[in-house]
Amino acid sequence: MAETIRILVADDSEVDRLLLSTIVRKEGYEVQQAVDGFDALQMFETYRPQMVLLDAVMPGIDGFEVARRIKAQAGEEFVPIIFLTSLTEADELARCVEAGGDDFLSKPYNKVILKAKLNAMDRMREMHHTMQLQRDEITHHHAHLVQEQEAAKAVFDNVAHAGNLNVPFIKTLISPLAIFNGDVLLASRNPADEVYVLLGDFTGHGLTAAIGTMPLAEIFYGMTQKGFLPGEILREANRKLQGMLPKGYFCCAMLVAFNFHKGTVEFWNGGLPQGVLLRDGQKSLVHLDSKHLPLGIVGDDRFDATTQVVEMAPGDRLVMCTDGIIEARDKQGNQFGFEAFNRIVAGADPRVDIFERLKDAVYRHIGSSGREDDITLVEITMVLPEDLPPPANEQVAESVTGSEEWRLSYELRPRSLRAANPLPLLQHVLMEVPQLRSHAGSIYTVLAELYSNALEHGVLGLDSSLKSSANGFADYYRARALALEDLQGYVRFDFRCEIEAARGSLIITVEDSGPGFDFRSRLSELEHTSRLAYHGRGMRLLRSLCQSIEYRGKGNEVEVVFAWSEEDG
Amino acid sequence: MAISAEVSTTGDELTIAVAGRFDFSSHQEFRNAYEALDTTPARYRIDLREANYIDSSALGMLLLLRDYAGGDKAVVEIVNCTSDVRKILSISNFEQLFTIH
Numbered sequence: 001m002a003e004t005i006r007i008l009v010a011d012d013s014e015v016d017r018l019l020l021s022t023i024v025r026k027e028g029y030e031v032q033q034a035v036d037g038f039d040a041l042q043m044f045e046t047y048r049p050q051m052v053l054l055d056a057v058m059p060g061i062d063g064f065e066v067a068r069r070i071k072a073q074a075g076e077e078f079v080p081i082i083f084l085t086s087l088t089e090a091d092e093l094a095r096c097v098e099a100g101g102d103d104f105l106s107k108p109y110n111k112v113i114l115k116a117k118l119n120a121m122d123r124m125r126e127m128h129h130t131m132q133l134q135r136d137e138i139t140h141h142h143a144h145l146v147q148e149q150e151a152a153k154a155v156f157d158n159v160a161h162a163g164n165l166n167v168p169f170i171k172t173l174i175s176p177l178a179i180f181n182g183d184v185l186l187a188s189r190n191p192a193d194e195v196y197v198l199l200g201d202f203t204g205h206g207l208t209a210a211i212g213t214m215p216l217a218e219i220f221y222g223m224t225q226k227g228f229l230p231g232e233i234l235r236e237a238n239r240k241l242q243g244m245l246p247k248g249y250f251c252c253a254m255l256v257a258f259n260f261h262k263g264t265v266e267f268w269n270g271g272l273p274q275g276v277l278l279r280d281g282q283k284s285l286v287h288l289d290s291k292h293l294p295l296g297i298v299g300d301d302r303f304d305a306t307t308q309v310v311e312m313a314p315g316d317r318l319v320m321c322t323d324g325i326i327e328a329r330d331k332q333g334n335q336f337g338f339e340a341f342n343r344i345v346a347g348a349d350p351r352v353d354i355f356e357r358l359k360d361a362v363y364r365h366i367g368s369s370g371r372e373d374d375i376t377l378v379e380i381t382m383v384l385p386e387d388l389p390p391p392a393n394e395q396v397a398e399s400v401t402g403s404e405e406w407r408l409s410y411e412l413r414p415r416s417l418r419a420a421n422p423l424p425l426l427q428h429v430l431m432e433v434p435q436l437r438s439h440a441g442s443i444y445t446v447l448a449e450l451y452s453n454a455l456e457h458g459v460l461g462l463d464s465s466l467k468s469s470a471n472g473f474a475d476y477y478r479a480r481a482l483a484l485e486d487l488q489g490y491v492r493f494d495f496r497c498e499i500e501a502a503r504g505s506l507i508i509t510v511e512d513s514g515p516g517f518d519f520r521s522r523l524s525e526l527e528h529t530s531r532l533a534y535h536g537r538g539m540r541l542l543r544s545l546c547q548s549i550e551y552r553g554k555g556n557e558v559e560v561v562f563a564w565s566e567e568d569g
Numbered sequence: 570m571a572i573s574a575e576v577s578t579t580g581d582e583l584t585i586a587v588a589g590r591f592d593f594s595s596h597q598e599f600r601n602a603y604e605a606l607d608t609t610p611a612r613y614r615i616d617l618r619e620a621n622y623i624d625s626s627a628l629g630m631l632l633l634l635r636d637y638a639g640g641d642k643a644v645v646e647i648v649n650c651t652s653d654v655r656k657i658l659s660i661s662n663f664e665q666l667f668t669i670h
Binding site: 273 | 626629633636662
């Protein structure tokens with residue numbers, strides 16, 4: 001049996017009061033009596049009744065005023081008030097309700113009606129109570145959830161939006177729809193000082209969208225820092241996401257890799273709106289279109305990680321966005337659209353910041369409609385290599401006084417040349433030598449240049465002057481992909497390391513199976529080509545990093561000496 | 570948002586027509602359209618003539634249907650796309666997975 005309901009009966013007529021109290025008590029309620037309005041208010045505080053039967057007309061404080069004060073005092077709690085009245089005028093009865101009465105009961109009392117009304121009021125009171133408990137419970141859960149989400153967001157932000165984003169040449173706008181959003185922006189630098197940026201947009205919003213971010217970020221940061229190529233990172237990310245995300249969930253993504261030494265950007269776009277590359281003070285536009293399925297849809301066998309390379313000179317800018325910006329809606333539900341996006345980007349005055357203009361235009365379009373999607377805008381400006389901020393140098397080589405001398409050979413055969421990128425492995429091995437660690441970036445760059453020369457110009461026999469034509473880069477990489485398919489031959493690395501106290505040198509010899517080239521005339525020709533020509537840059541880069549470069553034999557063998565001393569820092 | 574499904578008289582083709590906004594709100598209805606069938610159609614046709622908007626969760630629903638219909642062996646056509654819808658489908662390169670007219 002539930003608790004007995006406490007009822008207060010307030011009536012200045014003793015006879016009526018006693019009569020009513022008797023009936024109510026017989027119905028199983030607990031009853032207390034108040035003799036007038038003042039008494040009723042006092043009893044309300046001390047007795048805490050759950051229902052009040054209130055005479056409308058009483059001396060002193062009348063029933064209407066008592067009802068108002070009781071309702072005010074009860075606050076959120078529902079205390080039903082039933083007016084007891086001999087009034088029959090419609091507007092008098094209406095006054096009872098206006099004052100806060102929930103029902104009225106006409107004198108003389110009819111037992112059957114009284115009983116029905118008490119039961120009805122009790123049911124309402126019970127329902128109100130239950131609703132309030134549930135509301136409190138929901139409020140509590142919600143607060144708990146928000147708190148958990150905030151903690152998770154802190155973790156999430158560290159993963160999803162960390163990295164190199166605090167460099168001046170990368171500008172971003174990220175507006176979350178909920179606490180979590182489906183957009184992810186990652187940036188990291190590889191050992192050769194290339195900057196990789198990955199912009200992603202997971203299906204949906206909120207937690208489902210955010211959950212895929214963790215493995216994606218882990219793969220991106222881990223593999224970029226180890227020196228893996230964009231295609232290799234994408235393939236791994238696709239494999240992981242496809243295995244992990246439920247069917248129907250995927251991640252539209254664009255990965256761009258900036259090579260500041262060569263002035264190129266390598267890109268892959270799977271499902272994001274086209275990126276726009278602005279060249280020559282915005283006089284020419286190149287669209288980086290989506291050519292691929294988003295990440296996480298098809299298996300490894302059907303996934304296409306082919307990237308494209310385009311030139312990008314210092315000062316050129318790349319603008320990327322997720323579809324939130326295209327689909328941003330105004331009050332009438334009209335989308336911002338591709339046309340507006342392209343118009344603003346294409347028609348921009350070079351003196352006006354495109355990024356700011358887009359941002360303004362999108363926010364003006366959305367207006368106060370309050371509809372907000374995940375809007376992420378990224379603008380990256382190509383800079384000269386010397387303008388790159390110094391990399392965070394987490395590993396400073398300890399001063400080693402001993403001497404060391406060793407040699408390592410590594411030969412790549414056709415299957416390895418086709419399938420794998422040997423650089424991360426070689427870099428990993430070399431970084432086991434403490435003295436080499438503080439030169440990680442330079443060594444990786446040297447390895448990358450030597451390897452691509454040996455593979456592309458040696459084994460595959462591609463001509464780098466192809467790159468200088470208008471569609472050069474595209475043609476070149478198409479030819480490279482074709483040649484890779486049926487390549488024959490080898491690339492052989494030979495490392496000799498000599499360390500003597502604070503000085504040392506790493507001598508790298510690379511030999512390929514190609515026919516070689518006339519390096520004497522080629523080197524003199526190089527002296528006469530401009531610094532900005534797109535081919536021949538690799539050679540200049542090698543020269544700037546190495547103490548010496550020497551071609552041998554028919555030109556299919558090259559030896560470089562990378563030397564350091566501790567004083568170089 | 571309205572979805573209607575119709576099996577061809579020969580019983581081997583199911584046409585699902587989507588009208589209005591094709592987004593997460595149509596998730597359950599879209600699934601019912603092909604899961605509630607007694608027969609197993611050989612081909613699926615998604616008619617988007619009346620669909621004026623499609624979002625990424627709708628793309629996800631199309632992938633689910635494709636999976637249900639046999640994955641790489643599924644025959645799913647998407648027909649009568651408006652230019653806006655077509656654009657969304659081609660940005661995601663869905664023509665690699667579906668026949669789109």
